[in-house]
Amino acid sequence: MEVWTVISLVVYGITIILGLPSNALAFYVFYCRAKAHLTPNLIYMINLCLSDLVFILFLPLKMLDMGKVGWTMPEFLCALYNLIHFGTIYASICFLTAVSVGRFLGTVYPIQYQVYKKPCYSFLVSLGIWCLVGLHGMLVFVLETTGDIRLRLFAGNGSSCYSNLTEAQLALMAPVRLELSVVLFFLPLAITLFCYTACIRVLVGSHLHVRKKHRAVRVAAATLSVFVLCFGPYNVSHIVGFIKMQNVWWRSIALILTACNAFLDPLVFYFLSTAMDDGLAQVWGSLTGKCRSIQLKIASVHRK
Structure with a gap:
């Protein structure tokens, strides 16, 4: 290899x-907290967990396709995999941005935000994000099946799924990749950067405890680090590829970094939500309580 x-x-x-375990635990914690008190950020974080979990569950298909084990991903499965793989990547970006916008509104406009801080609005925003990402994914299918020439983007060209594109395929995909990077990465990055910068300015000038101010800085640093380190190189490759009209050699390397987002997100959750801190304690307390209950039942059976 x-x-x-x-x-x-x-x-x-x-x-x-x-x-897989960290996102499953985070999903369970946020779900338990949502049952007690549902907030907009919890809705976005639950969707973020779901996006990362789906991304991870489909990774074994890519590993089999790359592992030279004598198995090539079928065309229909290749298309489905790419729709899910790249869709969940951009969905994660959008949900991280939604969290940052919620934090910005709650910090800078706390009174006005209370009017719109309703779960139903967050559900609509989440649905809109999934639809936006899904429509962009379906765009590839539409482009593939229209025009005079069937370019067969997912045929694989005798190699791994969706790799070694021809010049005709690159001419088709380069503008699509550019649009994806601008709409679903650079625009969300700009929004997130603006929101967290504004939050930090307000919090630094407030009378909050120093620990809370430091927490706000960690929130911004953690979120922006995930954006830049995990998603930045891959989306920059779209711009370079469009300018040069070629599949830049380091694009596949940059794609590896996007996978790291799936296990780095739970670390970001820790910074983003005090619900994670309290929720982990509640989960641990619930598990220890159940273990004690089981031990007492076993002891009572032995006494009999």
């Missing part, structure tokens, strides 16, 4: 091992 193929398999494996 090529070196980067081995590295990809290792990173994907680590993502599954670390991301």
Whole structure:
């Protein structure tokens, strides 16, 4: 295997091992908190967990396709995989942005925001995000099946799924990739940067405890780090590829970094929500309580 193929398999494996349990735990914690008191940010975080979990559950297909095990992903499965893989990547970006907007409105306009701080609005925003991402994913299918030439983007060209595109395929996909990066990455990045910068300015000038001010800085740093480190190189490759009209060689390397987002997001959850802190304590207390109950039942049976 090529070196980067081995590295990809290792990173994907680590993502599954670390991301699956951590996101499942985060989802359970947020779900328990939502049952007690549903807030807009909890809705966005639950959707973010779902997006990362779906991304992780489909990673084994990519690992099989890359692993040179004598199995090539079928065309229909390749299309489905790419729709889910890239869709969940951009969905994560959008939900992180939605959280930042909620924090901005709650910090800068706390009184006015109370009027719109309703779960129904957050559900509509979440639905809009999924529809936006889904429509962009379906755009590839529409482009593939229209025009005089069937370019067969998902046929694989005898190699891994959706790789080694021809010049005709690149001419079709380069503008689509550019639009994806601008609408679903650079615009959300600008919004997130603006929101957290404004939040920090307000909080630094407030009378909050120093610990809470430091927490706000960690929130901004954690979220923006995920944006830039995990998603930045891959989306920059779209711009460079459009300018040069070619599949830049480091695009596949940048794609590896996007997988790291799936297990880094739970770390961001820790910074973003005090619900995570209290929720983990509640989950641990619930588990220990159930264990004690089981022990008491077993002890009572032995006494009989």
